Amino acid sequence: MSVLLGLTLFYIVILVLVLAIGLSAIVYFLHGARANLAHIARGLQHVDTYVESLHPALTAMNDGLAALLANLQRVHAPLTRAEAVLEEEHRAS
Secondary structure, X not given: OHHHHHHHHHHHHHHHHHHHHHHHHHHHHHHHHHHHHHHHHHHHHHHXXXXXXXXXXXXXXXXXXXXHHHHHHHHHXXXXXXXXXXXXXXXXX
C-alpha cells in the first residue's frame, strides 16, 4: 500500500510540474504576442496619422464619382434606345 501511495504522490508531483511548465509556456508566448500586438498597434497609429490628410481629397473624389455615376445612369437609357433604333435602321437598309 505504501508503494502505491508513493507512486500516486510521485504522479501528482509530476502532473503539477507539467501543468506549471505548460502554464509558464503559455504565459511566455502570450507575453510575446502582447508585445507583437503593441508593435502592430503603434504601426497602425502611424498609418492613421499619415492617411488622415487624405480624407478631404478622397471625399471630394467620391462625391465627383457619385455625380459622374448619376449622369452616366441618366444617359444610359436614351443611348440604349438610340442604339436599338440605329440597329433597326441598319438592318432595314
